[in-house]
Amino acid sequence: MNLNCSLNSLHLNRADSNCLNCSDVKRMKPVKLLDRGIVKKVWLVDWDGNEIVVSKLTNPIYQSDFFKNLKNLLEFQSSKMVTKVLGFCGHSIFYEYYRFGNMNNLHSILPKYRLFSFKSKFKFCIDYVQIINFLHQSSMVMSIRGDLVAPEQIIKGNHYDHRIDIWKIPDVCHWIIKDTKVPSFSLKILHWIHGRCKSLQPTLRPDANNVLSVYQIVMYLLP
Missing domain, CATH: 3.30.200.20 (Phosphorylase Kinase; domain 1)
Incomplete structure (x- = not known):
């Protein structure tokens, strides 16, 4: 397998930047x-x-x-x-190596950097949806693994697709922004888009790019 990788992030004692082997x-x-x-x-x-x-x-x-x-x-x-x-x-x-690990560590890391506000935490909701949008738009289409389950996954033998990731977005974002005071106008917008994400009919859910656009509007309107 031919690799094209970069070792620029490492402190090397050699002139080349070929892949490790x-x-x-x-x-x-x-x-x-x-x-x-x-x-x-x-x-x-x-x-x-x-x-x-x-x-x-x-x-x-x-x-x-x-x-x-x-x-x-x-x-x-x-x-x-x-x-x-x-x-x-x-x-x-x-x-x-990513020293902060995965998102499960988020709530233990943010206090160390005094990131307590809704705006600070909501940026991670946007990051999460950007990743989903990237996966859905690339040829590397795959569902996001985790403990959250969309309704269509519960029925054995039932067909489901990338829309199961959309169902999970509200739960993940709510977990990220928990214990923060959410502005009322932001709450209304999030309630609307998250309601669409939770549609029992998968085809009625927005795609990741739509969710991302709404999230970016919420961020833009924040002071």
Whole structure:
């Protein structure tokens, strides 16, 4: 597989900026296990003083899915919406390390930067919808995994598509902005667009770009 990746985010002691490969593995020292599942283990490692992430396939049954995910990521490396790939070796893929982790850590991180206002938190609602919009408009179409379930997912054997992601947007945004005072005009607009997102008929839900446009209006109207 031909890779075109950049190591510009790392502090390197070499002139080139080629991808990390098997020759670099011997200088990687495990720091801690970040995650593990049926498909892979994810490690934080130290490589020449740089923190990077190594995702290692643990079940060969899922090899096809593992490398399909890599192919998708590589196709969209120019986008800031996609995790940066630094290289690979065999069944291991090397990624840039994001120290804040995933969005589950949001409410423990924001207080450290004194970000308490609705405006500060609502920016993350916009970021979330921008990511969904990016996925839906690209050839890397996939549903967002998580604990939230749209009605059509409950019925066994029922067909569903990317509109299940739209159903989940209000729940995610409400979680992001919880414990903040929402201006009344913002609340009315959000109540309207979120009501459309929660339509039991999937075809009546707005697409991600529509939701994003409304969110941007809400942000624009904030003082």
